[in-house]
Amino acid sequence: MKLNLSHSLAFLGCFSFQFQAFSQDINLGPRFTSLGNMGAALQDIWSLQSNQAGLAAIERPVAAIAYQSNYLDTEISTQTALFAYPHKKNVFGISVQNYGVSVYKEQRMGLCYSKRFGSTLFVAINANIHQLSILQYGSAHTYSIEAGLQYKIGKQLLIGSHISNPGKNAFNSDVNASVPTAIQIGASYRCSDKVLLNSGLIKSLSTITDARFGLEYKPGESVALRGGINANPFRQFAGFGCKYKGLHVDVAASSHPNLGYSPQLALGYEF
Secondary structure, eight states: OOOOHHHHHHHHHHHHTTTOOOOSOOOOHHHHHHTTSOOTTOOSGGGGGSOGGGGGGOOSOEEEEEEEESSTTSOOEEEEEEEEEEETTEEEEEEEEEEEETTEEEEEEEEEEEEEETTTEEEEEEEEEEEEEETTTEEEEEEEEEEEEEEEETTTEEEEEEEEOTTOOBOOTTTOOBOOOEEEEEEEEEOSSSEEEEEEEEEETTSOOEEEEEEEEEEETTEEEEEEEEETTEEEEEEEEEEETTEEEEEEEEEETTTEEEEEEEEEEEO
16 A cells, blocks of 8 residues: 655654654744744733633633644644633633644643733643554553743833643553653844744754744734744744734745745634
8 A cells, every 4th residue: 555745754764753743833823823823921822722821811712723734845834723711810721733744643622720920920821631542553641731921021021931841741651752842932022013023942842942933924914914933943933914803814924944835724703
């Protein structure tokens, strides 16, 4: 039986890295992706996928979905669905992500609680259930937690920090796979109503520190243009977004020096 390219990549990733699961980035959504794939100090529904503390700034219920084609020459894809519901100074959120192909799938579901203290301090905790399914190897489950903090300085500067899986939870020994433990810190600075600068550092136990940068420019009230880069490895990101009343449409594309381009599209709606 002939194995197509996407299946080959999935199996190659499994065996070469001893089933080190969740090696792909969590999909941050087109806006955060195009701003350097960094959301430690950004605030919207996609904070559920980056630093959940940013969710505490939401004032209306929001739902969003996204689809990403991971590397154009493969069938590997990522599907994401999010929902956030604010109640007074509290915001509750749920996130679901599915990554892979038919023979190899990684699934993640998260439940989040975030809270704001005044207009300057935002905190959150998130609990995840992870499932890894590999054809002819079965499936395995594990759990992880995340915690985040953001602090607003004046009207322009927002700083944030986030840690994922501090307990270093892993799957059982039969699968020999783990969920990355990572720490990120970041800052965003709103230069004006039209320009936002975004930056951050991220470090996981299995990788060296990566510096990430992004810029968002709004030529009009309902349109945004975005771009970003990562330092290690060097990656480029670009995208745009538009909104009409409560509907948000965002598009992004990311590049990898070895694997190519990954476009994605997201739709969001504020109720």
